[in-house]
Amino acid sequence: MNTSALDVLAIAAHRDDVEQTCGGTLLKMAERGQRTGILDLTQGEMGTRGTAEERALEAQEAARILRVSWRQALDIPDGRVENTWENRLKVARVIRKTRPRVVILPYWKGRHPDHYTASKLGYEACFLAGLAKLDLERALSNQHSAFSQVASAVASVVAGEDQKSRVGRTPSPADSLGTDFGKGTTSNRTVKDSQKDLALAAEGLAPHRPYKIIYATLYCDIRPTFVVDITDQFETRFESLMAYKSQFSDQEAGRDIFPARAEIRARIEAVARFYGLLAGVTYAEPFLQKEVGLVEDVTAIPVKSI
Numbered sequence: 347m348n349t350s351a352l353d354v355l356a357i358a359a360h361r362d363d364v365e366q367t368c369g370g371t372l373l374k375m376a377e378r379g380q381r382t383g384i385l386d387l388t389q390g391e392m393g394t395r396g397t398a399e400e401r402a403l404e405a406q407e408a409a410r411i412l413r414v415s416w417r418q419a420l421d422i423p424d425g426r427v428e429n430t431w432e433n434r435l436k437v438a439r440v441i442r443k444t445r446p447r448v449v450i451l452p453y454w455k456g457r458h459p460d461h462y463t464a465s466k467l468g469y470e471a472c473f474l475a476g477l478a479k480l481d482l483e484r485a486l487s488n489q490h491s492a493f494s495q496v497a498s499a500v501a502s503v504v505a506g507e508d509q510k511s512r513v514g515r516t517p518s519p520a521d522s523l524g525t526d527f528g529k530g531t532t533s534n535r536t537v538k539d540s541q542k543d544l545a546l547a548a549e550g551l552a553p554h555r556p557y558k559i560i561y562a563t564l565y566c567d568i569r570p571t572f573v574v575d576i577t578d579q580f581e582t583r584f585e586s587l588m589a590y591k592s593q594f595s596d597q598e599a600g601r602d603i604f605p606a607r608a609e610i611r612a613r614i615e616a617v618a619r620f621y622g623l624l625a626g627v628t629y630a631e632p633f634l635q636k637e638v639g640l641v642e643d644v645t646a647i648p649v650k651s652i
């Protein structure tokens with residue numbers, strides 16, 4: 347697999363979240379030669395429509411459409427994203443492996459608990475990933491062995507039961523490195539950069555902290571601190587969302603909670619147009635940064651005042 351570091355990693359609770367909140371931005375970055383990635387925290391097993399396996403294939407197709415270089419789903423339970431030590435370690439491990447310069451997280455408030463929890467979990471994992479003295483592999487294996495001890499204790503008091511079938515820990519899909527879609531993107535990184543990355547990858551999990559964390563605010567009605575112009579990426583981003591056929595094609599299951607395709611398009615277009623209007627472009631995606639903006643030349647600040 348390609349072990350080059352990512353320029354941008356988007357982290358979200360569910361497969362298809364990123365396509366809705368910042369897919370156009372990821373595509374735009376890929377078109378500019380940056381390596382982008384998506385980490386989905388869950389696998390979508392609780393969804394009203396489709397299975398986790400179907401969503402995995404759809405997510406792969408969406409990643410291809412958005413020209414994403416790397417995508418992985420962790421094994422955190424769908425509908426139960428919790429900011430636990432173990433989950434922070436799992437996400438921190440991904441950050442050390444993919445070494446992104448920029449991490450996009452969901453905004454920290456919202457309707458769905460998985461979304462706002464993913465925000466805090468992601469932030470704290472970025473912090474942990476940079477701690478030089480934190481041995482992630484050891485910390486994770488300690489977690490697993492603690493789990494096994496509890497499971498064994500439970501098993502030992504279950505009389506007449508086959509212990510193996512009840513307490514065996516199935517291998518986690520999160521143990522794999524994720525899918526690397528190395529083709530289709532060009533990188534402006536130097537050979538020296540790649541060699542450095544390879545050396546770090548060989549080392550395993552060297553500490554890494556992203557330079558920048560930004561928050562995708564599309565699910566939440568707040569004023570963004572900046573928007574990204576996705577006018578040229580809008581149609582392809584919509585296609586990436588439609589790759590989730592199990593979720594968005596017109597069908598009977600869940601008809602009361604899922605709008606028809608034409609309605610989805612109208613809504614998505616209205617939202618993208620709204621954020622575009624704020625900045626004087628056709629379509630845009632909204633983001634928030636906690637830090638202040640730094641300006642070198644006040645005559646070059648975009649977006650017209652009057």
Ligand SMILES: [Zn+2]
Pocket residue numbers: 359360363458461
């Ligand atoms: Zn979601």
